[in-house]
Amino acid sequence: DAKTTQPPSMDCAEGRAANLPCNHSTISGNEYVYWYRQIHSQGPQYIIHGLKNNETNEMASLIITEDRKSSTLILPHATLRDTAVYYCIAQEGTYKYIFGTGTRLKVLA
Amino acid sequence: NAGVTQTPKFRVLKTGQSMTLLCAQDMNHEYMYWYRQDPGMGLRLIHYSVGEGTTAKGEVPDGYNVSRLKKQNFLLGLESAAPSQTSVYFCASRDRGRTEAFFGQGTRLTVV
Numbered sequence: 758d759a760k761t762t763q764p765p766s767m768d769c770a771e772g773r774a775a776n777l778p779c780n781h782s783t784i785s786g787n788e789y790v791y792w793y794r795q796i797h798s799q800g801p802q803y804i805i806h807g808l809k810n811n812e813t814n815e816m817a818s819l820i821i822t823e824d825r826k827s828s829t830l831i832l833p834h835a836t837l838r839d840t841a842v843y844y845c846i847a848q849e850g851t852y853k854y855i856f857g858t859g860t861r862l863k864v865l866a
Numbered sequence: 867n868a869g870v871t872q873t874p875k876f877r878v879l880k881t882g883q884s885m886t887l888l889c890a891q892d893m894n895h896e897y898m899y900w901y902r903q904d905p906g907m908g909l910r911l912i913h914y915s916v917g918e919g920t921t922a923k924g925e926v927p928d929g930y931n932v933s934r935l936k937k938q939n940f941l942l943g944l945e946s947a948a949p950s951q952t953s954v955y956f957c958a959s960r961d962r963g964r965t966e967a968f969f970g971q972g973t974r975l976t977v978v
Contacts, residue, residue: 791965800870800956800969801909844908852916853924854899854958854967856909 761845766861769839775832777860779845782826789848790821792830794841795859801844804830835864868892872957872970879947879977887942887973889957896962898940899924900932902953903972909956915940947977 762780769775781790789808793801805812805819807828812819818831832839844859873888889898896917901909901924911924915934929951931943940959944951957970 789965793967798954798972800958800971801967802969803966806965842908852897852922853911853914855911855925856901858908 761847761857763843763845763857763860765858766863768863768865769832769835771837771864771866772834775835775839775862775864777830777832777843777845777862778827779829780827781845781847784825784847786825790819790825790828791846791848791854792817792819793844793846793856794839795844796838796841801856804843835862837864837866840864870957870959870968870970872955872973874973875971876974877976879944879975881948881977883947884943884945885947885975886944887955887957887975889940889942889959889970891938891940891959891968893959893961893968894937895959895968896937897960898934899958899960899967900930900940900942901956901958902926902951903956904953912942912955949977951975952977 791806792804795801805817807819821828842859842861844856870891899914900912903909910926912930913932915921918937921932933941955973958967960967
């Protein structure tokens with residue numbers, strides 16, 4: 758499973774787009790990129806995933822570079838409720854989920 | 867539909883005591899996981915199961931045992947608790963062929 762690297766923390770103004778980067782330079786062709794977030798001390802919540810195409814759902818957009826070595830999670834209009842730790846995971850198959858240390862996003866009023 | 871339920875939510879143990887954490891899911895998921903999360907850190911995988919009767923080691927399995935006798939339940943056991951096992955424990959489940967994992971609300975365990 759590829760190792761992922763994320764900045765430890767980021768700030769974003771409320772109402773602006775939050776762009777959270779993730780580096781996965783050792784990702785293999787079969788590994789998907791997943792994003793989860795953890796609010797306070799709750800259990801992580803799934804956000805979005807992708808393989809090589811950009812993806813969008815009601816929560817966020819996922820942009821994966823053409824070489825698949827990095828990706829960006831975009832929260833288009835961040836709210837205070839989006840303050841959380843965001844985890845990027847590169848995962849092959851359907852078994853293990855290995856979490857990194859994540860990015861602590863703080864949305865500022 | 868309760869999703870993933872962990873029991874208990876809080877527990878204080880003395881060093882050397884044993885206990886079992888229960889994870890129950892009502893979504894008929896094949897895969898189940900146990901993680902621990904220490905303060906300021908990400909989740910680390912302890913053990914996981916890809917089906918009833920099967921278990922496998924994750925990143926930090928030492929000091930823990932697991933069992934999956936029924937598809938809906940995944941038990942995490944501490945035979946002789948140590949202060950280093952003070953942590954928040956999360957259980958998760960996923961369905962075969964699906965990618966979204968569902969997490970429980972966690973068990974906060976303190977070993978004194």
